[in-house]
Amino acid sequence: MRLRYNYRLYPTPGQRAALARAFGCARVVFNDGLRTRQEAHEVGLSYITDAELSARLTASKATPERAWLADVSAVILQQSLADLNMAYRNFFASVTGRRQGPRVAAPRFRSRKDRRQAIRFTANARFAVTPAGKLRLPKVGDVPVRWSRRLP
16 A cells, blocks of 8 residues: 655756745744744733734735745745644644643744755645646746656
8 A cells, every 4th residue: 555655856956946945934934933922922922823923924024124935935834834833733732631642742943954844835826737747836937756656
């Protein structure tokens, strides 16, 4: 039984830079959201909702210091906030005993030096597989892929 798919991407140098930018922006958004929630907890404020974090992200993209966040797909940034939300849900479910298995620690900041980098595109991001077998990613382009097997 095959349980996973392995695909190898072969991006051009320009696409590598765009992907590196996307990885970095997703990490920054995750860390900003985590820092905001931790600071609110330390001060004694209530839990900051996902909608409020999303609104803060939109507002920060309009500032000159964070204008570079608009260079990547907005779906990547929203999925980074969704990953933070899921990390908090798993943590709170683990603390209260609603989650099976070993306890889950609180979310941690993502490091620039960690080699594990990930971004997620949803169907709304309009990623597609071209007839030529390339993967079309928004704001990255058509990336050549070596397919291990057909997509379902």
